[in-house]
Amino acid sequence: MVKPVVFNGCSVGENPLCCFDDLSPEELQIIEENSVEVEYKRGEILCKQGSFASHVMVLKEGLAKIYLENNNDSLILKILPSVNILGLPALVEGNNTFPYSAQTYMPSVVQLIEINAFKSLINNNAHFGYKIISMLAENTVIINGRFFCLTKKQTYGRLADVLICLAQRIYKQDKFPLQLTRKDLAELASMSVESTTRILTKFKDEGLIRVNSEFIEILDIDKLTEISLIG
């Protein structure tokens, strides 16, 4: 059975975080000793683009966005549910700054792993390194899919993508709590708040979704998927 490549603005991977699975007890110990756990409230900044990266992070609980900023403009690269790693692109040799910012969508728990401990792990355990390579590569593919979606699809397709992503990848159920504002949704789909409202209303009127102030429920995933595909 061939699974065709589909670019869906959903920038969330399907695989669970597994890079720590095969580490020895001693290596896990090293990670532990060089980690701290921090709690963040909604809207707090996990890392700031351009600042020094002293650590790699693991989002243990919560939800966050990873985004680029420039002037007053920002672009969401990916939405990050738990449990996931962030900060890997700061591992570039000779440059230890974060290439993006990250901010929580809800109260979150983050494990900060000291970056030199992490690097030495990579340099001493080739197998672990390969896992990291694998994760970076997968992440690239995911972001590229979102790249395609945002540049090639128009508003209806992009918003459909966001809704499908939230239901299937983030909340993993058709009916999910609406913890994101219209502004958040608009930013995710890279469009204006007004367009987001208009399209949501249209989707609602056509019976594709149900919306109130607390929930969104997907009623017709097939139609929504079709809209996503035709762009």
Added chain:
Amino acid sequence: MVKPVVFNGCSVGENPLCCFDDLSPEELQIIEENSVEVEYKRGEILCKQGSFASHVMVLKEGLAKIYLENNNDSLILKILPSVNILGLPALVEGNNTFPYSAQTYMPSVVQLIEINAFKSLINNNAHFGYKIISMLAENTVIINGRFFCLTKKQTYGRLADVLICLAQRIYKQDKFPLQLTRKDLAELASMSVESTTRILTKFKDEGLIRVNSEFIEILDIDKLTEISLIG
């Protein structure tokens, strides 16, 4: 001196390919023994999105584009001058297909390295693995910059970006041969051929560039950069 982050649709890195630098003679030997060199004409396909990746590639000579395809639409992720590696994202564990296509812009020479030899090198030499991680991470940052540019800038800024990229990163001179068609330029800037023509004419009329059928010359890089920055 702080160097601000600037997102310029130019998806070409500044660093020379260096991942093979620190390999031992034996390791280099392994690479050699598991490599073949192939010549491609202009317009030939180096790898096809979705096909099995039996090798990692090094573009030794020439110029190529790396792009996503979907239906009849395509999105250039990066432009690849020599000497550069391509195919790394096919290193994902458990999936050995190319996540993108690549095609030459001109006659090119490519070294194909058998993927299992490459993988075993990573798994046996953690330092080499770290170099690969570094390259993947840098590549991600570059493509993200292009992502930002294509989604947030409008046509003038995007085309200015392409011209600056060609001059500074690809040909490394203000006056460079025009080996790309208007269609190629349009695709790079993600816009229609007609818009490309119109904007080039405008740039020419305003004395920013000189164009004829054989080359393009940048006359006012400052103005062009400004156009790129304001989007």
Added chain:
DNA sequence: GATTTAAATTGACGCAGATCATAAAAAGAT
């Protein structure tokens, strides 16, 4: 509960840029 502030909705308008159509120029083919 009253008042302020923020978020969401809806309509009117404008414009960047794609598409369409046609012509001119250049490149290949015979």
Added chain:
DNA sequence: ATCTTTTTATGATCTGCGTCAATTTAAATC
């Protein structure tokens, strides 16, 4: 040199969607 095909140029439309403005609704603060 002639004919065909491809590439480039330019003007005339059309439209998706952002922006602006004005309400309505909801949430927050007192």
